[in-house]
Amino acid sequence: MICDAVQEPTGRAFRVNKRDSRKLHNRKRRIERPLLPRIWPDQPRPMFAASNIQYEISDRARGVSTGGIGAIHFLARRVGLIGVLDKSLHLPKRHLPYHESDHVLNIAYNIMAGNTRLEDIELLRQNEASIRRKLWLGLLRSERKCAIIEAARSRNGIDARANLISMAELLGEERYRALDRRPKYEIETQEREKRENVKERIVKEKEYENIRLKSEQVAEFMYRPGKCERD
16 A cells, blocks of 8 residues: 655655555654653652663564663673762752663763764664664675575565575475574563463354464575675
């Protein structure tokens, strides 16, 4: 589905997919949400909590080039730096909501992210997700050793172009191995009792077609994009 055309200054018209427009709208709304007027109570702890920081490799999620700041903040909390800042400095009378450590570390992390001005903090705040294309292009050709691109065999996958689909389908069955997905989290106490799958029960009762995933396989093969000189 295509939304209304948008006019460029050059006079040419281009169209934006409705789904993409909705994604952009949602991202903008998430960025603006923290700026909405809000009456904060006095906070007992710093706002920079570092309580939900975890790192995963090759997950289909948005990411920023400054993601390592999370690990640095986690270290600052473990060694007691945050507590020392809050005890040594006495800036705001009430924490509505930020503490002394929040203000200090906000400036410090801005510098660690490669920025030089306070205005850059706002740029980072608005950068919900970014890629490192400029950094890649800034490397010497000899330094561009390897880039990993994931593609799905399914036609509904990420960048599943016709040539990639045909290459995947020509692979022999012996090239595939079972895909071992890591659990989303580790059970620290004991596994909870699973609830009844009401949806599946209704599907069976009404004798609908019930499609279940039994297994997943993955294979690797060399690929050279059209504008690249190496695989």
